[in-house]
Amino acid sequence: MKNILSALLLASGLMLSAQVGINTDSPKAKLDVNGDMNMRDKIAVLDATDNSLSQGNNDQLLVSQGVGYAPIWKTLRIPEYEPNKFYLIFNNSFSDKAGVEFVTSEQPNMTTSKAATFTKGADITSLKGFKKIDGLSQTISVFSTESKAYFQFETVVQANFGANGNPDTSIDYACGIFVDNKLINMRQRNLRAINSQYPFLTHNQIGIVQNLSKGNHTVSVACSRLASYGDTSKKLAIGKNTSTNINDFVAQSSLKVDVYEVPQVFNPIIN
Incomplete structure (x- = not known):
């Protein structure tokens, strides 16, 4: 009771x-x-x-x-990792339709050779005449001191040349991939007038950087008009169209980022 x-x-x-x-x-x-x-x-x-x-x-x-x-x-899904092996940790892709455009007056006056100027690790502020493609400036994340980051950049380059430039008409240009505004990859090419007007070409390049510090980093792409030959009054467009034979969809730029890491930090689970 x-x-x-x-x-x-x-x-x-x-x-x-x-x-x-x-x-x-x-x-x-x-x-x-x-x-x-x-x-x-x-x-x-x-x-x-x-x-x-x-x-x-x-x-x-x-x-x-x-x-x-x-x-x-x-x-809670936790993948099984083998020690000392690289795994894809970060993956993303970005696009931009705005691009960049150059007239002859924007060509930099290079006082040193291209080989001396375009060196790995050069700060973007030291590379005169380079313009960033805004939509491709993005933040990536790294979680391990052992990493490999791969960047694949693709765009279309066009000039408003007439057919069969006379005298020989062409433009030299360069595009670089930067991490935290430091150059990690550079490609130089030449766009030449051909037998049809408003020529364009597809530009591809791949950059690789290893062992970035842990944390967030900014990746960006920037291009420059280096030199002009023949008719120097023509415009150069990268990632955008100068003429209506192509449109902004065809000319758009893209950047793919893959970060592979040897995992180092784990959150233990106690049963």
Whole structure:
């Protein structure tokens, strides 16, 4: 009889109290446990939409959705890594239809040779006449000190040349891939007048950089008009069209980024 009376009194206290504390006199929730809790049976989550109980599946975790929302069951997927092997950790691609355009007056006056000027690690501020393709300036993430980042840049280059430039008409240009404004890859080419007007070409280049520091880095692409021959009044466009024989969709630029790493940081799970 004494046990029954105690149980009734405890139940009455629970119903009358808004908050219940175990090992605490000032509970901060409807049930506040100050200490260890040992669950011997099941945990279930109430779905208020249909009053059903969800117990989750084997190996699932109970994840909070924030204040005012019931937690949900989620499956934690952790890939298995072999030590000292590279894995694709970051992958993304970007595009740009605005491009850049150059007239003859924007050609830099290079006081040194191209070989001396275009060196790996050169800061973009030291390379006169280069313009960034804005839509390709993006942030990438690196999580390991052992990494290899691959960049694949593709665009279309066009000049508003007439047919069969006379005298011989062409433009030298260069495009570089930069990480944190430091040059990691450079390609130089020449666009020449041909037997049809408004010629264009597809420009491709691939850059590689190893062992970037852990954290966020900015990758960007910039191009420059280097020299003009023959009719120097013509415009050069990179990643955009100068004439209507192609459009901005055909001329657009793209940049693909792949970062491979030897994983170093893991979040351990204790059973």
